[in-house]
Amino acid sequence: VVLVDMAVARKQGSWLRALLATAAGRPSLPVLTLPGGEQVKSLTWLERAYDWLASRQLPREGLVVAVGGGALLDLAGFAAATWHRGIRWSSVPTTLLAMVDASLGGKTAINTADLKNPVGAFHPADSSYADPAVLSSLPRLHWRAGLAEMIKAAVVGSRPLFRDLRRHQLTLSQRLGHGRSTSKVDGILAALPWPEWIVQAARVKVRIVTTDFRETGPRQALNLGHTLGHALEAHLGCSHGEAVAVGMATAVRVAVTRGLCPPDEGWQIIELLKAVGLPVTADPPPLSVLTRLLKGDKKHTARQPAWVLPERIGKVHLDQRVEPAEAATACRG
Numbered sequence: 001v002v003l004v005d006m007a008v009a010r011k012q013g014s015w016l017r018a019l020l021a022t023a024a025g026r027p028s029l030p031v032l033t034l035p036g037g038e039q040v041k042s043l044t045w046l047e048r049a050y051d052w053l054a055s056r057q058l059p060r061e062g063l064v065v066a067v068g069g070g071a072l073l074d075l076a077g078f079a080a081a082t083w084h085r086g087i088r089w090s091s092v093p094t095t096l097l098a099m100v101d102a103s104l105g106g107k108t109a110i111n112t113a114d115l116k117n118p119v120g121a122f123h124p125a126d127s128s129y130a131d132p133a134v135l136s137s138l139p140r141l142h143w144r145a146g147l148a149e150m151i152k153a154a155v156v157g158s159r160p161l162f163r164d165l166r167r168h169q170l171t172l173s174q175r176l177g178h179g180r181s182t183s184k185v186d187g188i189l190a191a192l193p194w195p196e197w198i199v200q201a202a203r204v205k206v207r208i209v210t211t212d213f214r215e216t217g218p219r220q221a222l223n224l225g226h227t228l229g230h231a232l233e234a235h236l237g238c239s240h241g242e243a244v245a246v247g248m249a250t251a252v253r254v255a256v257t258r259g260l261c262p263p264d265e266g267w268q269i270i271e272l273l274k275a276v277g278l279p280v281t282a283d284p285p286p287l288s289v290l291t292r293l294l295k296g297d298k299k300h301t302a303r304q305p306a307w308v309l310p311e312r313i314g315k316v317h318l319d320q321r322v323e324p325a326e327a328a329t330a331c332r333g
């Protein structure tokens, strides 16, 4: 059975029909369309999905194919992880972020109790199929969000990818540096080598996740920019990609100030983020609020989280301690 993101059904109808016909060898796979975006990661939509799987009598040996952005994949993957105590699933990511990040690594989850991703399972997809053609309808905001994760992947584990992104920095800046965040980005697919970049960024994630599936060590590298990013996202009300970009730039400044990362490499990371239209500075909240937000804990009991800091492009330091005051200064730029 197939679970599809409503935006894809609406904006990429012929692409979807072609995909379903090819995947099935017949055009009549059962399809459930669900809303895309964060709202779908809820108990309400999970229950609707279960009801539908029951109505289709999906057996234990059945397969769920999830077609959509990261949110839809998180929900569908969790439904697959729990249906009959776990059945197989495949992902077809349709946003850049989902192609290089959310579709890989086996984490599935929904949101509940006012928290993000507290209920989930490690349940990797059997396979993941990414076709950049589907990105033609992606709004600029989501290109930038995907690029934030792609730049992160390069900084964490691929100098060649970073070099290539830098080589195309002018084109990236022309297409993404300005313009309405909700509009499509004309010509961007043909202008840049997306298939190569997606494969290279995906490889970084797969390599790291393979060494540390349950995130006890090296997988933390993928949190570069996310420690402060998560805190700022809630406070500033900005998008996840924007918050991660500010978080990454902040981590760069802390690393450069401490002499952990060469200044010219740090500068290149920040310039690339800026080129794609992502913010690299922000006004942090007052220190007491920032301290609480960084802990991500409403009861004030958690410890300060560990930070990931760049050592050079392609390599990071794990488990670094950064005081909230130091983070606030670096966040301002």
Ligand SMILES: NC(=O)c1ccc[n+]([C@@H]2O[C@H](COP(=O)([O-])OP(=O)(O)OC[C@H]3O[C@@H](n4cnc5c(N)ncnc54)[C@H](O)[C@@H]3O)[C@@H](O)[C@H]2O)c1
Pocket (backbone or CB within 6 Å): 005, 006, 007, 008, 011, 012, 035, 036, 037, 038, 041, 068, 069, 070, 071, 072, 074, 094, 095, 096, 097, 098, 101, 102, 103, 104, 105, 106, 107, 108, 109, 117, 134, 135, 136, 137, 138, 139, 142, 145
């Ligand atoms: N499981 C993981 O390892 C992992 C990793 C990173 C992020 N995530 C999760 O992924 C989610 C974010 O994913 P996202 O950035 O893909 O956002 P998203 O899934 O919210 O999608 C963004 C918007 O784009 C729409 N959309 C999807 N494909 C489209 C297309 N081809 N053209 C036009 N619009 C399209 C969606 O309907 C949605 O409105 C978050 O919930 C996050 O927690 C999970």
